[in-house]
Amino acid sequence: MATPTAHVKRIESIDILRGLVMIIMALDHLRDYLHIDANLHDPLDLLATTPILFFTRWITHFCAPVFVFLSGASIYLQSLRKTKKELSIFLLKRGLWLVFAEIFIVSFGVTFIPFYNFLFLQVIWAIGISMIVLGLVVHLRFEVILGIGLAIVLGHNLLDFPEAAVGFKPNLLWEFLHKGGIEKIFGITVFMFYPFVPWLGLMMLGYCTGIFFTSKFSVEQRKKILLQLGFGLIATFVIVRFINVYGDPLPWAKQQQPFYTFLSFIKVQKYPPSLLYMCITIGPALLFLASIEKVQNGVTDVLRTYGRTAFFYYLLHFYLAHIICGVAFFLRGHTWHQAFEAAKAFPFLFQIGGEGYSLTVVYIVWICLVASLYPLCKWYDGYKTSHKEKRWLSYL
Incomplete structure (x- = not known):
């Protein structure tokens, strides 16, 4: 059991990786708002996509699972400077x-x-619910939390079989826990894209992995363990995916072109995150953590800043991306009336299906958006560092 201490050194590699996935995440959201094809086709649809569009979407699959996993690891590191009761209350709030x-x-x-x-x-939402549950189970022994996390991540795809049965109709609770869906609740249309149980399992495993970032392990030991885990997860993905029976509800299939067969092979389910989805995203993430810890340069400094202000950045980037979408909407000659009329069919203001820009434009705007947020994140990081006595800052 971890004993609270007065000071725990912040692991900068975690911040660097978190910053990297936050930057990549903005690309996906800008594609949703600006790309001409965003509201017409799934970019992972092999019948409608192109390789560059496929990978523009696929690379962003790393963002959510890595963010959730690192949240769990950070919680474990917090447990070293908080009592179980303090940590539990903090996670609940x-x-x-x-x-x-x-x-x-x-x-x-x-x-x-x-x-x-x-x-x-x-x-x-998924992180919030998972934190609430983890705040309750954090009193359990480390081995029990690890066992629960493994059971969820390894076993939740067993639910794919009843879900695939003809006539299966999930109730509201089932959709919240595992399948996801769109429901009307008290007249409000709720899009449950992140049923939280699989994400809870991933956060628990991240929490348990946090032990390797403590003083119990040297940098060399940590690197060796992370490399073994990372390559192990990638190997698990390749083997289990090749068998094509379990681990993802969408089997891969041979395509007319060999490259598209490869795309089918790596196309795995995010909603909810399948076992293989988590293997192919967390595996490379662990390899990155193993390789980046001793690297210090201007690039890692920038990534660290985004990573240390992740939630602040997350909120700002959504609003800025949507404002850019709105400006583009009016520059195309539309009116407020057209904006609200279009929103009756598609629940995003300033978007009309089939309108937008090329991927080149999306990439340019993405770079500009991320760069424009850096000064604000840099300021906020400095403000947090110099005002550690303000407890509310730990919530943003």
């Missing part, structure tokens, strides 16, 4: 705050529809 933020801050940023008749339960 922060989890509730994140659920509130998802519903009342993030959902509005996503839609810009002021009536709150559309809610999106995404990664912040």
Whole structure:
């Protein structure tokens, strides 16, 4: 059992990786808002996509699982300077705050529809609920938490079989826990993109992995363990995916072109995150953590800043991306009336299916958006560092 200490050195490699996935995440959201094909086709649809569009979407699959996994690792590191009771209370309060933020801050940023008749339960919701549950089970022994996490991650795809049965109709609780879906609740359309149970399992495994970032392990030992785990997860993905029976509800299939067969092979389910989805995203992430710890240069300094201000960045980037979408909407000659008329069919203000720009434009705007947020993140990071006595800052 971890003993609280007065000071625990911050692991900068975690911040660097978190910063990297936050930057990549903004690309996906800008593609949703600006790309001409965003509201017409799934970029992972092998019948409608192109390789560059496929990988523009696929690379962002790393963002949510890495963010959740690193949240768990950070919680374990917090356990070294908090008592179990203090950590439990903190997780319960922060989890509730994140659920509130998802519903009342993030959902509005996503839609810009002021009536709150559309809610999106995404990664912040999943992290919030997972923190609440972890706040309750953190009193259990380390081995028990590890066992629960493994059971969820390794076994939750067993639920794919009853879900695939003809006539299966999930109830509301089932959708919240595992399948996800779109439901009307008290007149509000709720998009449950992140049913939280698989994400909870991933956070628990991240929590348990946090032990390797403590003083119990040297840098060399940690690197060796992370490399073994990372390569092990990638090997597991390749072997289990090749067998094509378990681990993801969408089997891969041979395509007319060999390269598209490869794309089918790596196309795995995110909603909810399958076992193989978690293997192919967390595996490379662990390899990155193993390789980046001793690297210090201008690039890692920038990534570290984004990583240390991740939630602050997350909130700002959604609003800025949607504002850019709105400006582009009006520059194309549309009116406010057209904006609200279009929103009746598609719950995002300033978007009309089939309108938008090329991927080149999306990439240019992405680079500009990320760069424009850096000064704010740098300022906020400095403010947090110099005002550690302000406890509310730990929630943002």
